[in-house]
Amino acid sequence: MDYTINAGNRTLYSGSDPQEARRVFLEAANDPAYFECRIQLLKGNQLLGEFLERIGYRQQDKEMLRSIEKGGER
8 A cells, every 4th residue: 555645735655655655754754844744654645644734823823913013013
């Protein structure tokens, strides 16, 4: 069965090597380029693991921060 690593809408890995899938999954979780993405490790269609978006990097967090900053510009 194949493993797939997704970060948001992007596929980072697709293959049958479980060690490589694990490596890519863990590296993506520590890569700032993917902090605003939900990172999923799938085996076939089964979700084996997931890292959620990091707080402060999510779009709604950025919008809230902008709103707070604009409120302080008086």
